[in-house]
Amino acid sequence: MKVSRITIKDFHQFKDLDLDLTYPAGHPKAGKPLDKVCFIGQSGTGKTTLLEMIPLFTSRYHTKSFPEDSDDYLDKISVSISYGHNSEFNTTVVDKLLDFRIWSWDESHTPKYADQTREYDPIEYYNLEWTKKIASKIVYLPANLNFEIDDIEDPNYSYGKIVDFSKSNVSAVWNLILDSIQKYHEQELQIRQDISKAVEQAPNDLDGIRLAVNKLEQWKKSQFNPIADVADNCLDALLANFKLRVKREFNFNTKGDIGFIKIEDFNKNEIPHHLWSTGTKQIVLSSLPLYLLKPQHTIILIDEPERSLYPDLQRLIINYYASLTKGCQFFYSTHSPIIAASFEPWEIVELKFNEAGQVYRDAYYEGENHVDNYFIDPRYLDYDLILKKVFDMKDTNADLRTEAIVEITMLKNQIDQLKAEGKLKTKEAKDIIIRYKNLANKLAWKTE
Template sequence: MKIKSLYVNKYKALKEFRINFNEDVSVIIGENGTGKTSILELIYNTFIENETFFKDEDGFSKSIIKMRLTDDEIKELNDLKQDNKRNKIFSLEVNKGLDNEFKFIGLPNFKTLNNKRIHSSLVYSKAEVNYKKQKIEAPIKPNDLKEFATIISEDENNKLNLKQYIINEHYKDLEDLSIGNKPFRIDRFRKLYNSFFKEKKFIGVKDFEPVFRVEATGEVHSADQLSAGEKQIFFRGGALLQLNLQNSIILIDEPELSLHPEWQQNILDFYRNIGNNNQIIIATHSPHIVSSCKKEEIRVLIKEEGIVKVEENIEETYGWTVEQLLLSVFQLDSVRNPEVQNRLDRFKELYINNSNLNEKEKTEMNSLKRELEKYLDPEDPSLSLVNLDKNSNKLEALINQLKSNKNNNVLEM
C-alpha cells in the first residue's frame, strides 16, 4: 500500500493544498514556512486517526489521503466501491463536524480489516538534535515497536530500545552459534552501517554495548562515543532496520542533520537499502540530497501571495552541482556571502560605466578591486574583469556581456 496523494483544506501554512507522491521516493524541499514538516505530520496523524492532534490545531478542517493498492490488498478491502477497486485507489477522509466530532470516511478501521492487517507499517522519523549516553547493565527484553504506526524521535525510550534490541539479537546469535547454526541477526546491522561508514566499522556487542572499531588505529568504542552525525545514522537508521520494514511507508524529516556533505550525498541510498519495496517521503533543506535524486522524485514547495503550492516544472536535478541546485531549484539569489556579492555587483556596475565615473567613484572601484582580489580565488570567473588587459578583445566582450546581463547579475565564462 502506497500513498498516492495528500489534500488538505487548511492546516498551518497549507490551504487548499495538494501534493502527489511517487511509489518509491519523494523528496520535499522548500523555504522555511512552506509546510514540509506539516505534510509529514498530517500523513502520520491522519493514518493513526489522532483526533487529539487535529483538535489541538486551530483552523484544521479536512485532509484526504489517497492510496495505491496492490491486487491482494484490494481483495481484502471488499467494502470499497467498484470504481475505486478498478483504479486501485481509495480515500481516507477526515472531516471535522460542527459538533467538534471527527468522522473517518471510506474505511472504518484503517489498521485492520476482518482482523487482518492490510499494511505492514507506517514510520515517522522526526528531526533529531541530540543523543544522550545510556548505559545498559544487562540484556533485557526490548519493548515491542512493531505496531502499525511508530514515531522515531529523540525520546529516550526509543534510543534505549534500539540498544536493547541489538544486544538481544547479539545473544540470540551466540545461542545459534553454540548449536552449530549460522548467526545472521547482527549481520544485517553490520552490513547497513559498514556500507555507510568508511573510517570505522560496527563490529557487534561488547559488555552490553554496541561497539565500533576505528579502522586506522584499531581503537574500539561504544555507540555513545560516536560523533553527532554518526549517531544520527546509528539511531535513526538502526531504529528503522529494527522494525524489519517491508512494503511500508517511511516519513523522514531532515535526514541531513549533523551530516558532512559527503554523507548527505549518500544518505538517500542508505535509507533506500532499509527493507524492501518501501515508500520513502523525505523533507529536507539539503542540495546534496537533491543532487542524488531524479527530477521526478523532487517536490518543490513555493509560496506565492501567501499560498503554498507544488512547483510542477523543475529542471533535471540528478548529478547537478550544489551551486546549480542552489541557484535554480532552491532559488537563491547568489551562492556567495551576501556582503561579498553586493560588493562584486557594485564593482561590476562601476566597471561598466568606467569612462563616466567621477574621481570618488573611481576611488571606490579601485578599492573594491583590491578587496575582491584579496578575498576571491584568482581563478574565480567574476575576477576576469579585474585581471584582463585593458586593451584585450576579451575585455570588450565581457563588458558587453555584463551590460546585457546587468539586471540578472550574471557573468558567464
C-alpha cells in the same frame, strides 16, 4: 500502502492545495504513487505538517501538528491511498470514516475482497503474516532524533500504531537485536570456557585442546552472527566514511560487554558510546532502525535527513535508506540542495508562499504533466544551480566573494592593458599580477 494524493481545502497556511504524488505521463510507472517524495520550501511553509498529516490519515495517529484534542482538520483534508503489492487498489480518507476494501490473497495470489465502511481504525491491507508485525507500521524519524544510547528506559518497549521516534528514544529499537546478540555472546563465552577447562584439566592433551578449539571454529562458521550481519548489511559501508567499523571481536571484561553493538576505529581501538560524534550517531540511529524493522510496503517519514552529515554522506543516504526496505514509500523534508539532487523532478514538492501568505506548489513543468515537459531536473544541476533554480536563491555568492570577483575583474583589465602597452615587466605590472594570482587562488580560479 502508498499515498498518491493530498488535498487540503483550507487548513492554516494551506488553501486549495492539491498535491498529485504519482508518476507523470510518459514514465514507466505513470499514474502509480511515487516511491519517494521530497518536500522543500522556506521555513513555515508546512513541510513537517505534511509529513505528520500522513500518519494521521493512514493510521489515525496524532502528532504534535495534530494533537488529539484538536479537530480543526476535519472536513478540510483528504488523503488518497493506494495499496496492494503493486498499488493496484485505491481509497480516499476523508474526515473520520474510511471507505475501503479488505483484500486478501489466496495461495495463487488471486485477490478477494469485501466492501465495507467502518470507523477509522488501523487497517490490515493484506491478509499476510507481516501485517501483524512491525514491518507494516509507518516509521517516523523526526529532525530532533533522541540520540541517548547508554540508558534505554524501557527494555520491553512495544510499538503502537506507528513507530514514532519523535516520542521515543530511537535506540530503544536496538532491543530487536540485542537479545540475539546477547545469546550469541553467551554461547561463544560458554564454548571459550570449555576450551579453558580443557587446557586446565589436561594441559598436555593437545588432541583434546585442538578438538575444543575446532568446536569454536565450527560453531562460528555454522551459527548466524547478528553482529557480522549488522556490520556487513547495514553499518560498515557508512561508518567507513568516519574511518570506523562495527567491532566484531568479542572481548568479555564486564557484563556490559554482552549483548551490545560496539564501534572501533581501523586500528581496533573501541570508541565508547559517549564519544561517538553527532554524525556517527545520526548514521547509526537512523539506518539501524530500518535494518532491524525491515519495513515492507509501508511509509517511511524522515525529517531533515541531512542533519550532522557531511556532504559526501548526504549524497549516499537517500538510496541507502531505500536499500534497507522493501516496497516502501519515503517522504523527506529537507533544506539541503545535496539531498534534493537525489530526486527526480516530479518527486520534489517545492512549497512557496503567494502574496496572500498561502502555500502553493511550484510546478517544474509546463503544459501537460509529462516527463518531457519538465524544465528543472536537480539530478543534472551543480549545487550552485540547484540553489538558484530549486531553492530560489537569487545570489549564491557571499559578500567577500562578490567583492573579490569585482576586484579580480578590474585587475585582469589592468593586466591586459599593460600587456598591450608592453609594460608587463614593470614593477607596477608585477605587483598587479601577484594580487591577481592571490585572489584567483582564493576564488579557486585557474590562472595562466
